[in-house]
Amino acid sequence: MLCPLAAAAASRSGAADLCQGLVKDKVSRSMTPLAKPALAQTVIDPQFGTTLRRITAVAAVGANPAIVPLYSTVSAWNADESRLILYHVGIGHELYDGHTYRFIRVLDITPADIEQVYWHTSDPDVLFYVTGNQLIRYHVGSGLRETVHTFQFCSSPVTGGSDPMFTSWDSNVIGLRCGNQLFTYRMDTDTLPAVRTSTLDAPEASPSGTMAFTGGYVLDPALNVLRQLDLANPYEHASLGRLASGHDTYNGVAFDPGPGGSGVGSLVTFDLTNGSSRVIVGPATGYPYPPSGTHVSAMAYRQPGWVFLSIVGDPTGQRVLDSELVLADTNGGTVCRIGHHRSYGGNNTRLADNYWAEPHVMASPSGTRALFASDWGNGSTVDTYVAELPGYVPFQIALSTGRTAYRTGNGLSASLTLTNAGVPAAPDLYLLLVLPDGDQVVDFTDWSFHQVLARLSSPASLRPIQAAVSLYQPFTANAPGFLRWTWQATQAAGTYRLLMMTVRPGALADGRFDPGDVLAWGGATFTFTP
Template identity: 50%
Template sequence: MPDSGTADDLAQGLVFDRAPHAMTALAKPGHLQAVVDPQFHTVLRRISDVEATTSGDNAIIMPMYFTMPAWNADESLLILWQRGVGHNLHDGRTYRFLRTLDIRPRDLEHVAWHASDPHLLFYPQAFKLGPFYRDFIRYNVVSGQRDTLRSFTDIVKTGYGFSFGSDPGYSCWDSKIFGFADTENRLTFAYDLQRNRVGAIRHGNCSRAAAPAPSGKLFYFEGEVVDFEMQTVRTLDLFDPTEHAALGRLANGHDAYFTVAYTAGKHSGVGSLVAHDLTDGSHRVIVGPATGYPYPPSGTYISALIFRHPGWVVVSIVGFAADGSEVLDNEILLINTAPGGKVCRVAHHRSRGRLGPMGYWAEPHAVPSPSGTRILFGSDWEGGSSVDTYVVELPSYRPDSSAVRAGVTTPAVTTPALLMALSQNFPNPFNPATTIEYSLSRPANVAMTIIDPLGRAVRTLVKARRPAGQFREVWDGCDEQGRPVASGVYICRLQCERSIRQCKLIRLR
């Protein structure tokens, strides 16, 4: 896992003045090659090569959406969307293409990584194949296992509108609470995955879903803070409750709504970033005229998915001219929203967005990694006829392998490759106990976990550093509390550094 460092580390080596840094021309890097931003001195790496396979309207590989994580929980995997192809899985560190995922989400943006399990993602699907299917799906990107967690045909009775909403939001930050919408019949509701419980249904004037905040206790819906049963807790001071925005967490732990505001509310100000505390209703301009920055440029997107450092957010701005000539124009910002926190100007994304030939598809939709040490964005690279995806590798980014940073002068460190093997358990099926053997070619940190049919970790058999050699673990068929688990197919997951092996265990009672 890349070192997440401390919150202060995220700003190291970055520019945080308010002076003009007019964008200058820069040649588009080759696939997987890096260049240094001439104005802000950060590493920009191109991680896709769409023109190698297609051209024209389909020449688009981009982040899914600014409100949805692109990297998984441990940053070992990454999803990019390719027009005409679907959702492509990449290595999260080397950026190498792995495969196209066999998933069928309601829309390209409606794919949500699990907040802590690096192998799982969720998506809503709505299609007709004989009967209508309006299902909530959990998908394992390693095993390919697909589970229908719940069908919602009892709530969404007609049409194809079942989704995360027209402007989709992420789950709460433990992936237990989700917000859904029927965009055709204009209704929304919350769903508790752990309890398989649906909250009260609320009808609205738009097609957005009530989006859960990180705590899972509060939701944002059309300018209001609501609870699980869609009851209004408070109304936020917003002139326009539908601007590009993101739910996240403040440094004090409170849920927050981060938005761009082109017109002031009754008491709240104008800015490219205004923070609203969902817990107490307070608000504060972070980047705006009141804090010494210009009136907010157009085409502003906010992403608050830096799970390991609450209070930090990323803002990407296209701008009125999209030429990078003015402060904030065509810039990506990394911002500490705590009082007195730094506003770091990270890079020019060099995309003309809606002003260029690729239109909306060239909007940057910048998304940070969970550690906040990398930022993903799409770009037409100064008005080109295709959209590729790029990564800003910040000075705080310290990858496991220097091979990731090819083209940047960083000394290589050689570590012997780890060879590991996980044998099938025996006996299998078993009752009451079974034995699991594995081997390591060199010392490594080992974690062996038993996963139940719902994807929950029920038992940790080992979490320790092991020397090279062969090892044997025995599972007695019980969970962490010593209670016998139910019959079913369980997964034994062995993780050693970045390598993962799995086998299926059949429990009989």
């Protein structure tokens, strides 16, 4: 039998409950020392058990050596998460593989500001940016630029504003300004619904594209005021999002109650359709008064309602929310804590500009990953890391058998499908048949299916069927009927499980299954009656 690890083409995974497997308590989990991982390597957060992967290694050159996410309110990843963009201070916008995090090239783009780069939400090859008085469509694969529209009436540069958000989630509407002229532009119809003169910032398109937001005001497509949100300060860090119901939302930090009594919190969500608000993370829900240095990302546009936070507060991370990454479902109010980002943010004393040490968490479209910057404890350099949540499964294993119950003389035929989106790892691969006692296993040690008996309770005794399987290149592998046998009357009656798993290289040598040891697994359960 040939090893089934050979084929091509990637696939994707998703998650419905993004908090599954994450910490949901509200107790202090004081941050302890943790060595900074090497490039492409991971560490497990000691307090929260989450996988954190370092994806850049900036050279310690210049006053601000940093490679960082653009900003929390835009998307770093493209539509299918196969590419992502980071900003290299002093160099420019850099393109990376969205799964292996391999550097590809510096992008030859000149946006109005660092964060004003907008991936198309359905075409993974396209991004938009404004430069001068033009809106540009840029094809990442070829480097081709197309002028979508020239705003002839603008005598000054066009910009997404001083605190830009994103486009509408169908990539049709963008809010802009030039000088004191505010406007929205529709790409699908090549129209400007309205141009208004105002001292307010650019109108930010809501995810639905039916409204805009600026300075605490909710606007209609003609930029008429629909309502004013009950915000004490409409210029705090925030991100526009959308509930599962389709209602557009403003998600922001609020340090003071609104004039009408809206709540205080690290995350307060306002419904743009009616102005109602709800504290998601704050004293009203059992969390502390909002620490400083909070940024908000509602950019998980394939999981509407889920919002990520990066909070600095006390950078030593001794109290609840300090130095934490947080995830919240604004649909129902569930909150979970991802881990410590370990960045000092505005407290950094070793960079010329400590702005670059702000974590600026950025959600992936699927919500299963989050980018963040970290100086890793007031360091002199800043790199980008990825929090890979339990719902992120770039390598998937599917095992199946012809039936679920067998008797003596029946033949079993097992089929295998492996799908790999690409990940910077080379784990060990195990294939085990768990016997009815739930502990003893038949351990297949090579693709000729030589067998040894071992026990799950003694992980150090297990041997991989293949060591150091490279997952750097995407592939899909199908192996129907890769494993067959005929049941004999002498075999034990009961429930069996055929199990395949990828494990961090050498992780089982300590004789334990620790959190994070098993990267992915799949299985098939069946019974045998002699």
